[in-house]
Amino acid sequence: MDLEQDILNLITCSGEATSLSIEAIxxxxxxxxxxxxxxxxxxxxxxxxxxxxxxxxxHREAGGENFSISILLVHAQDHLMNAITINTLAKEFIKVYKELRSLKEKGD
Structure with a gap:
């Protein structure tokens, strides 16, 4: 598959994961x-x-394919790392919201 297409797909999937995590919050x-x-x-x-x-x-790089480090590739990696971080934090937010709801219900 074309390197540029892989990079764009990486950005797209990561961006969608970020948006969905924020929507979950x-x-x-x-x-x-x-x-x-x-x-x-x-x-x-x-x-x-x-x-x-x-x-x-x-795997492609480990197999000997040489990639030039492009701003687009760095951007894609940045998107992925941010998506993972936001997803992890969003899951923690949900736990807090559930605890707050439970405390509110106990107090009512």
């Missing part, structure tokens, strides 16, 4: 935890796709 803020979980399932699928692309690139 918004649902949780509104106590719509099932919808938040649906967003996480889709975000996780996008992250898996991104990891597969990244792994393919790593």
């Amino acid at each position: 918004e649902y949780a803020r509104s106590n719509e935890f099932e919808k938040a979980e649906e967003c996480f399932e889709e975000a996780d699928e996008k992250l898996i796709m991104a990891h597969k692309i990244q792994t393919s690139l790593l």
